[in-house]
Amino acid sequence: MNTADLGLPVDVPSTALFTDHYELTMLQAALAAGTADRHSVFEVYTRRLPEGRRYGVVAGTGRVLDAVENFRFDAQVLDFLRERGVVDEPTLQWLADYRFSGDIWGYPEGEVYFPGSPVLRVEGSFAECVLLETVILSILNHDSAIAAAASRMSSAAGDRPLIEMGARRTHELAAVAASRAAYVGGFATTSDLAAGFRYGIPTVGTSAHAFTLLHDSERDAFRAQVDSLGGSTTLLVDTYDVKEAVATAVEIAGPELGAVRIDSGDLLLVAHRVRQQLDELGAKNTKIVVTSDLDEYAIASLAASPVDAYGVGTQLVTGSGHPTCSMVYKLVARADSADPKAPLVPVAKKAAGGKTSIGGRKWAARRLDADGVAEAEVVGTGAVPADLADRQLLVELVKGGEVLSREPLDAVRERHIAARDGLPLSATQLSRGEAVIPTEYV
Template identity: 65%
Template sequence: MSMTMSTALLTDHYELTMLQAALRSGAAGRRAVFEVFARHLPGGRRYGVVAGTGRVLDELEHFRFGEDELTFLREHGIVDEPTLEFLADYRFSGSVYGYREGDLYFPGSPIMVVEGTFAEAVVLETLILSVLNHDCAIASAASRMANAAGTRPLIEMGSRRTHERAAVAAARAAYIAGFSSTSNLMAGREYGIPTRGTAAHAFTLLHDSERAAFAAQIASLGKGTTLLVDTYDVAEAVRTAVELAGTDLGAVRIDSGDLAAAAQEVREQLDALGAFKTRILVTSDLDEYAIAALAAAPVDGYGVGTSLVTGSGVPTAALVYKMVSRETAEGTLEPVAKRSVGKPSRGGRKHAFRLLDERGHYETELVTTSGSAPEDGIALLHQLVRDGEIVGREPLDAARDRHRGAVARLPLEALHLGRGYAAIPTEFA
């Protein structure tokens, strides 16, 4: 993604006041380890999907306090001059490890580990969480939709139902988790995601008749286009569509009513007219449950909007960013953890592995603080940043392929849409 604007102020006020106080106490330069994890999976989900890692790396690259940012902080009295001097020279020089995008996570999975001085690492908290909480939530919902859709393609169409930049991130996360394309052109430009779209009801209403609208669309976009057939009478629209485009008509789209019944009627009508290859696409407030309910209907693809970009009712992944180790006065790292009621954390720098059963399916998420690796475990943490240099970028299609393979290794019950427990247990050692 191409960005020129600084991301340094995409943060909370208290990150910088903590920094100021730590500079004053002399503790700012102590080495520290922070990790991102979820204490639970919201919404009774069986698994979560890692997404947004690549965006975190992009944002980190532009986390710089330039003259405009420093002037804002100075004029509003947010931090003192010594802190401003520190921020003027800020460059993250530590290391970041993380689960790869497209992989799965479970309660306690350390999906990102940030190592550096306290000063360097603490100011990244808000930015990292804002990216990962959004993208992981969208990808987790998208994965459930993709599982429900089976081999039928899904188009992401939620741009008009969320913030304009969130729409681009949502399209990216959905693509990782199995959607085949997006309606959002910026997502196509920035991330190379295939884009799709033809016409809305306004195009039909603009013309003097539905026939005139269809004729204009076919003349412009060809017989392989998708015609929206529910502006007026569906049966009449399908008749007109095939009459104008012939049996080579690409697809019809249904956007209202009882989608299962309408798809069955339209399929029978298309077949009677000889348009056996014309596909049926459905839209209209779909979520994973509606998609699953259409499994037996003669539907060839789905367009999903509102439910996708809002995480299908779970718009955040409930991820937190907690310090788990800090440097002592003697120069060694020691585990630290909060003990507050209901929000405990586990101290110590984590390593994570996924264990398989005899059939090659995921069986256990093993999180250790010993540093030793099990003989048959799949290592989950990979270096993303080394000494401040980004080393973990990868093509988006690699994340997409990884997700497909990861879902295939889940136990079957993990794909159930009802509320339940994590698909595999997390064990700490």
């Protein structure tokens, strides 16, 4: 696997150092104590949704699978750990041969989730599973947060397409992951070429205000762009005077001008005025694209406006106020010895402050009402009730260390749309509220 496929610089040999120091010191102590080989079950879940969110979106699973495959301690990484004295020599020797050989189950990417949903389950020896905690959480917490924001924006936009354009508002590698997550959540295109290259997401873009300011006049800038990119291009019309710019744009490109973009001002008012002006000039098919620090609330407020597409940046790549999902990776069951036949014992953290966990390997299913609409997320540790047997959510992703399959991103995107459509209508409300369906433990 080329590390470029993960959105990593080409000089990063693996994902093994995308972890916390204490994962390795736990490993060292467990190896010395003889407990490292105990069969263990870890689960990823969140205790609550971000405030005001009605559902979560599982995103980043494909990147998790790549990260697990690439989790290798090569000579350069081992030398770093040795020089820093992070772990002792026996532990370094163990790490040199590390290959995850366990099993991973999880919600299919694009699926929705709720508090307590076991969105990922990692099984194997304690030693091999504990090392994956940080990299798995860093991917799922980021990507799922962005996908949830994207889903809300997509729902607010309805049939109007959304353009992801937040690369300049976040870390360069996070921007690529954010673009992927946004596509899962319903965005149609991205401005980020790295995301297009790595994940096949359609890319778009034309010009910024700097291009207009470069030329001696707005007319010269529009002429240069149309001559180069054709009349179907999108002209940015708010550098100076919008009304004058629209008139000039149609004069130069003709009534078949592809689109105009508005990036400032009262977007609702300006969009109505521009639509009227375009129609009067005969450019009835010219579309209007709006940008300018949009979020799901701003998009919803423009529902009655003659806008054809939205470009979203900062609010998207920062999760629209919720940049993480607060997912955790907890040990929920383990054997009492290294004997492969040793039974699993449920374990759980018992603590005050809302951080209590529920032990045991879990299954999850979504119960539907008589109309086929989701009414509850059911999570259990025993036998699956017969009426939920065909509604189970977890699927096998990795078996014996081998990734079973990888899905096209378009399939993940379609799954999310179907999953969201299967929720009660109140799931798409932007008003404050609790999870749209309850989580029931059985």
